[in-house]
Amino acid sequence: MRVLMSFLYERRVIYGMYVIFWGLIALTFYLYELQFSPFWDSFLFTVFTLVVYSFVSYYRYFRKQKQLALLATKDLQLSSLIFLPRAETMTEKTYQEVLRLVLENKNQQQEVLQQKQKEILDDFGLWLHQIKTPVAALDLLIQSGQLDPRTMKNEVFKINDYLQMILNYMRQNLDQADLVFQQLAIDKIIKSVVKKYATFFSQKNLSLQLENLTGVVYSDQKWLVFILEQIIFNAIKYTENGVIRIFFTENQLTIEDSGIGIRAEDLPRVFEKGYTGMNGREQQRASGLGLYLSQQAAEKLGCRIYIESEVRKGTKVTIVFPTEIAAFE
DSSP: OHHHHHHHHHTHHHHHHHHHHHHHHHHHHHHTTOOSHHHHHHHHHHHHHHHHHHHHHHHHHHHHHHHHHHHHTSOOOGGGGGGSOOOOSHHHHHHHHHHHHHHHHHHHHHHHHHHHHHHHHHHHHHHHHHHHHHHHHHHHHHHHTOOOHHHHHHHHHHHHHHHHHHHHHHHTTOOGGGOOEEEEEHHHHHHHHHHHTHHHHHHTTOEEEEEOOOOEEEEEHHHHHHHHHHHHHHHHHTOSSOEEEEEEETTEEEEEEOSSOOOTTTGGGTTSTTOOHHHHHHHTOOOSOHHHHHHHHHHHHTOEEEEEEETTTEEEEEEEOOSOGGGGO
16 A cells, blocks of 8 residues: 555656646636537546556556565665666666665775775784784793893883884874874974883993984974884884984984894885884894884874985984975964
8 A cells, every 4th residue: 555655646746737637628628618528538538548557557666666675675785786677767767876886885985994904903913923022021031030120121111112002003094183283392202202212222231312403393292202212112122232323403303223224125115014124024023013103104294204224234214304384284
């Protein structure tokens, strides 16, 4: 009954115009005082035609609604479009084309989401590989009974640092609303990061040279600190009994170390996600996430990171800050 009422409602204009049409003809016959015999014959013929049309049209309408109701109970996919009723009007063709575009867009979004989920799982695998190093070191200290508080504190510090890294990774895909740009004094930012890693400097007998840090940059403090932490901690990890030099010139901040350096063939790929290079593979202390996330954050800040290195001579990382403040406002 619901389908029948819907059918009649959708064709109300046709039936309404039919009644009005024959009403006007009947009025014409009456005003001209014509015989109504041909009127009634014509009226009955058209009524018969209208009834036949209605039955045929209702059958096709009922079958189409049944097909659509069946499709509505399933998870509609792009391949399901072949089961759609044949479009009989331009409007129906347009609706089906719109539906096809919507389903194509849905498929593309699902593919992107699945790829993103796969990337997240892969990245978590890399991160777990990195965080298990200090966890294993703590376990070894406990088993050996050599519970040196300073060493244990350093390993706990690394674990906390890696947890902060994964938190920043989860925030990485946030839009520009996550950024708060402001003028930052370079010396204060550098000193806060260096202070965080002070225990590692003393533990590895590294000397630190801070030069010409007078100046300001326009950036987001949280993400800038994250970038500096990754770069400075890398310099500490791969430098033994050497020097780490940090200086600022115009809009460029440079962190230079005298560590083991990076092979020339590894340099073009240091910012790739998951790429650790020969140093990371040999020392088993890298996940390949730190520099990748730093590069992603730098792009948000409008910065560029350049790395120069030579094996057994050291590495120089330069952060170039944007000079156009208006671009962020």
